[in-house]
Amino acid sequence: MRRMSIIVPxxxxxAGVAGFFIRLMEHWNVFNKETGLPERGxxxxxxxxxxxxGVLILCLVFxxxxxxxxxxxxxxxxxxxxxxxxxxxxxxxxxxVWIAASVKYYFEMDALGAVGASSLYFAILSIIAAxxxxxxxxxxxxxxxxxxxxxxxxxxxxxxxYWLIYMYKQNATNPVLLSYCYYCLAIMASTLSFYYxxxxxxxxxxxxxxxxxxxxxxxxxxxxLADSHATSINLIFAAIIAVSVVHSSMxxxxxxxxxDAQEPPGLDT
Numbered sequence: 001m002r003r004m005s006i007i008v009p010x011x012x013x014x015a016g017v018a019g020f021f022i023r024l025m026e027h028w029n030v031f032n033k034e035t036g037l038p039e040r041g042x043x044x045x046x047x048x049x050x051x052x053x054g055v056l057i058l059c060l061v062f063x064x065x066x067x068x069x070x071x072x073x074x075x076x077x078x079x080x081x082x083x084x085x086x087x088x089x090x091x092x093x094x095x096x097v098w099i100a101a102s103v104k105y106y107f108e109m110d111a112l113g114a115v116g117a118s119s120l121y122f123a124i125l126s127i128i129a130a131x132x133x134x135x136x137x138x139x140x141x142x143x144x145x146x147x148x149x150x151x152x153x154x155x156x157x158x159x160x161x162y163w164l165i166y167m168y169k170q171n172a173t174n175p176v177l178l179s180y181c182y183y184c185l186a187i188m189a190s191t192l193s194f195y196y197x198x199x200x201x202x203x204x205x206x207x208x209x210x211x212x213x214x215x216x217x218x219x220x221x222x223x224x225l226a227d228s229h230a231t232s233i234n235l236i237f238a239a240i241i242a243v244s245v246v247h248s249s250m251x252x253x254x255x256x257x258x259x260d261a262q263e264p265p266g267l268d269t
Contacts, residue, residue, distance in 0.1 A: 001070065005253035008062060009245045012215040015055040016222025016241075022048045023182065023226035031179070038178050045178065052219065059215040063208040070255040072207040076153075076200035077144035079207065080250040082137075090246055091137035094239045098130035101235035108230050122166050126236065129159035133243070136201075153198035160191035183227055186220035190240050193217045197247060207251060214248035217241070 022044060030042045038045065072079040080087075106123040109115045132155035139149050164187050171180045196210035221237045221244075229237075 001066075001252050001255045004062075004066075005249045008059075008211075008215065008252055009218065009248045012055070012059070012218040012248075013222070013245065015051065016219045019048060019051055019055075019219060019223040020226045022051060023223050027226065027228075031176075036176055036179065038176065048223075052223070055219055056216060059212055063212045066211070066252075066255065067208045069257060071258050072205060072251065072255055074203055074205065075144065076149075076197075076205075077140055079200050079205055079254055080247065081254045082140045082144070082250075085141065087246075087250070088137040088141040091243065092134050094242045094246075095130045095134035095137075098133070098236055098239040099127055101232045101239065102126035102130060104235070105230060105232035108232055118166055118169060122163065125159045125162050129156040130239070132156060149201050153194075153201040156194040157191060157198060160187060160194055163187050164191060180227070182220055182224045183229070186217070186224040186237065189213055189217040189220050190244075193240075193244055193247070207255065211248055211251055214244045214251070217244040218248070 026038075026042070026044045026048060030038045030044050032039070076082065082088075102123050105126070106115065106120070109119045109123075132152045136149060136152040139146050139152065164184075167180070167184060167187055171184075174180060192213045193210070193216075196206055196213055199205055199210070218241055221241045225234050225237060
């Protein structure tokens with residue numbers, strides 16, 4: 001699966017980039033500049049929906065076919081192969097970007113005079129989530145048996161759940177679902193990606209679901225970068241995309257043929 005560990009995440013990246021440009025075209029041509037309402041039945045909107053549906057179907061087919069022949073070792077360190085120093089180094093770089101973006105978000109809101117309790121909590125929880133991701137990678141490299149890893153793996157999930165609530169509060173009065181649907185899908189996919197990642201730390205792995213969600217996270221997060229978000233939000237999404245690429249590639253790379261696996265349970269799809 002070494003070749004597929006490069007091809008599959010790259011496919012999701014390229015599909016996400018294509019979706020990004022189609023989404024830009026949608027903003028430029030489909031949404032009315034005065035009312036903000038979209039044109040019904042626009043070919044651009046249909047094309048983006050078709051792209052997303054097609055990519056998700058192909059990703060699902062890959063996980064199903066892989067599940068018939070491959071499985072993953074138990075434990076995050078074995079399933080992802082975290083014995084190399086490259087893993088904590090790369091995750092640390094992305095976590096620092098995430099932390100800097102969270103701080104930037106607070107000051108962006110402050111400059112707009114929009115710092116409230118919700119935005120403050122968002123910035124704080126975002127920083128804590130990024131730090132926990134950084135510490136998780138370091139602890140996993142040093143000693144995957146440490147109990148702190150369990151708590152660290154859950155913190156990003158908590159933050160993503162809060163982000164989903166925060167996003168809803170920001171858009172609760174917005175009647176144009178199309179304007180934020182990919183933003184919502186990106187957060188939902190990101191939440192599940194961290195959830196399934198945490199599952200490996202608890203020896204409750206579902207590699208098929210994890211791979212599919214990683215790829216969906218890459219796709220939806222790239223698409224929503226074309227929306228009108230603050231620069232800091234886009235940077236957080238960029239960090240999440242990078243982490244999803246790394247995790248999906250590592251997980252696919254370390255899948256083992258069922259005939260060679262010591263434990264018979266297969267890839268949970």
